Amino acid sequence: QEFVGKDGRRYILREFRASDLNAVVSINRRVLPENYPEWFFMEHHLSFPKAFIVAEMNGELVGYMMNRVEYGWSYINKGRAARKGHVVSIGVLPQARRIGIATNMMLRGMNAMRAFYEAEEVFLEVRVSNTPAISLYKKLGFEIAGRIPRYYSDGEDAYIMARSL
Ligand code: ACO
Ligand code: ZN
Numbered sequence: 001q002e003f004v005g006k007d008g009r010r011y012i013l014r015e016f017r018a019s020d021l022n023a024v025v026s027i028n029r030r031v032l033p034e035n036y037p038e039w040f041f042m043e044h045h046l047s048f049p050k051a052f053i054v055a056e057m058n059g060e061l062v063g064y065m066m067n068r069v070e071y072g073w074s075y076i077n078k079g080r081a082a083r084k085g086h087v088v089s090i091g092v093l094p095q096a097r098r099i100g101i102a103t104n105m106m107l108r109g110m111n112a113m114r115a116f117y118e119a120e121e122v123f124l125e126v127r128v129s130n131t132p133a134i135s136l137y138k139k140l141g142f143e144i145a146g147r148i149p150r151y152y153s154d155g156e157d158a159y160i161m162a163r164s165l
Contacts, residue, residue, distance in 0.1 A: 001108070005099030009057060013108055016045050016052035016064065023061040024054065031091035033154070044068055044088065050116040051085070053109050055092065055101045063092035065105040069117040075145040075162035076121045085113035085122035085165065090133075106140055114165040123162035125151060137161045 001013045016024065021038060029035050044066045045052050055063035066088045074082035087109065092101050113119035125148065126133050142161040151158035 003100070003104055005096075005101065007099050009096075009099060011055050011057040011062065011096070011099075011101060013053055013055055013104060015049060016041075016054050016066075018042070018045065020054055020061060020064075024064045024066075027061060027064055027091055027093060028089060030093065032089065034089065034152070036089070041066065048113075048117060051109050051112040053105045053112070055096070055105060057096055062096035063090075063101050063105060065090040065102075065109045067109050067113055069113055069119045074121060075123050075160065076164045082120045083118050084162075085110060085117070085119035087122065087124035102136055103140065106136070110140075110165060119165055121162055121164045123160055125158040125160055127152060128157045128159055134159070134161070 003011055003013065005011060021041060024041055025038060048068050051067040053065045054061050068086050068088060070084050070086055072081060072084060074080045090102060090105065110122050113122060123145065126137065141163045143163065144159050145162040146160040148158045148160065
């Protein structure tokens with residue numbers, strides 16, 4: 001799936017493959033303090049292959065979005081259970097930001113969670129200080145559904161943000 005970024009640079013979005021593992025691990029370490037072992041990425045790839053999206057520019061990976069689908073209490077229809085898409089981790093390298101890559105990965109990942117894994121809503125946790133990410137999610141129609149005190153290992157709180165699919 002080919003895109004032209006806001007500045008004219010081209011990139012493609014496609015599903016993660018096992019050969020992308022090293023590149024995705026390295027992007028995750030560069031852009032986020034929440035890092036995971038290799039098996040954690042592979043487990044999401046094996047369980048929800050259609051919903052693990054990477055962005056490639058000039059043959060190099062510049063972003064990823066890793067998701068899963070869970071069953072539990074709805075953030076949208078309070079008091080009911082639902083199949084919930086969970087955005088586990090998303091990141092774009094600094095040199096490829098602000099041209100729409102995260103927006104398009106979110107749209108494709110959310111669509112895959114709905115179409116292939118019957119997710120009825122989508123949610124994520126985000127640091128309360130992460131204004132860029134919170135703006136991205138608000139633009140995509142997410143709303144703050146809760147706040148988890150000291151969710152992160154350094155003591156920062158998380159917002160839970162959610163929207164229906
Ligand atoms: N400041 C303010 N708003 C921003 C910023 C920023 N630095 N970056 C993005 N936005 C908002 C804007 O509204 C932007 O639209 P605009 O450019 O037309 O103004 C909108 O988000 C869409 O931006 P994209 O270009 O689609 O986003 P990008 O590809 O730059 O990626 C991301 C955004 C993923 C947050 C990137 O900055 C990043 O990798 N940050 C570090 C990692 C991170 O914080 N990941 C999210 C953690 S939470 C989680 O993983 C569930
Ligand atoms: Zn999470």
